[in-house]
Amino acid sequence: MTPNYESWSKEELIARLKELETKKHTKLTRSPTFKKPFHLSSHPKRKIAIKFCYSGWEYNGLAYQNGPTPLPTVEDVLLVDATGGLDGCGWERCGRTDRGVSAAGQVVSLWVRSALPTETASKVASSSDEEDLSTEDTPQNTSLQPSTKHELRYVSILNRVLPPTIRVLAWSPISPDFSARFNCKHRHYKYFFTSHGLDVSLMQSAANHLIGEHDFRNLCKLDPGKQITNFHRCVMHAQINPVSPESDSGGRVYVFDLVGSAFLYHQVRHIMAVLFMVGTGLEQPSIVSALMNVFQAESNTLPEPHLPLVDRKPEYQMADALPLMLWDCAYADSDVTWQSDGNNAEKGTGSDLYHLLHSIHQRSVIHTVLDEHFFAAATQYHSPPPQYFPFSQTGLTPHTLPHSNLGREPVLGVPLGAGTYKRGAKYTPLLERKRLDHVDVANERWRIGRGSKYNKQKTPDDGIE
Structure with a gap:
């Protein structure tokens, strides 16, 4: 029965508060339940690859960061062994994704506990300094104890402890020398956008110039800290395709499929920013070839011999991160054999992977319908504002834009993806903009400045975005 505190004196109330504080402190200082530590050295292990997806807008990128971040990184959530860390379990990622960028087919390779004898799971010589490579909560969950007949259900086990925004899709047995990064044959990115104010045919014409091996230093973010000197990358496929029918409000939804052996820092988002400029009519499709013409000696080998030399990157804003997705990381069939938990996977209403992702998708569809009604x-x-883009349909140019009734210059909104725009009253062509320092100059300045504090230079990741 709750006491009638209103009738209590001040001294009685103070005494009651002290009593409650004492009880609270006693509960908080109780010794935690002892859990027997888990050591991988006393269990069989194997090396596997894991394919998983994640919602980029929920995380501060994929890669683990030493310092604090506004949002957790994906590897912050996946890293479950604080003792061994990423190095302790031989962790390798196929490619980094930046804050806001999602993935549907990211791949990592690592050593994990196995239910099979080590010589059966993978013929690996055990080292003398093995780290604890277990999955969090697995040792304490008696239902997950190893079976002598079947391998651990890696998909179910991991999805049980991960948030819905990270889902493990499949796993594969791999050889001990397999690398998720270096064994990757190519990476496939998708960027989704609407055709509102854009001429998609012009964007495709510009994208065609990307095919082949080129120097992409003007189509990526330059980071002297990585000391990159080789900006040549090979693009195998660059195609824009529709993914939805035409709508009355936002145009048709398209996807830009970009496949390459490897990518530079923010390369896809820089390419999309330039494609948006081309789609509006502010730049010609040949601007892509111009931005890749970084050496005078190479100009005569390009299809358009009169392209200007662009040996330094012009200043421009890259496209928004939200619509970008790492769709797939491709490997040789001899390297990986993707598999789920099969018939051993837990089934139940809304509890398995398929039903969970289907439920998330259904809620997204409803949100879209609600937004359409808003x-x-x-x-x-x-009323909608005047539509200036694309110039190929409106017949306008940067010099023939109409002024308002008050004589004001029109404000142009150059698309950056996901409903974001770079707004300004005057558009400066890319090749007339201020240029950044040459790569060699920026690298040398960093090397004799901040870089002199580091004994070991950073190495770039393939597939960075």
């Missing part, structure tokens, strides 16, 4: 309600009272 927009429809607003259009009853607010």
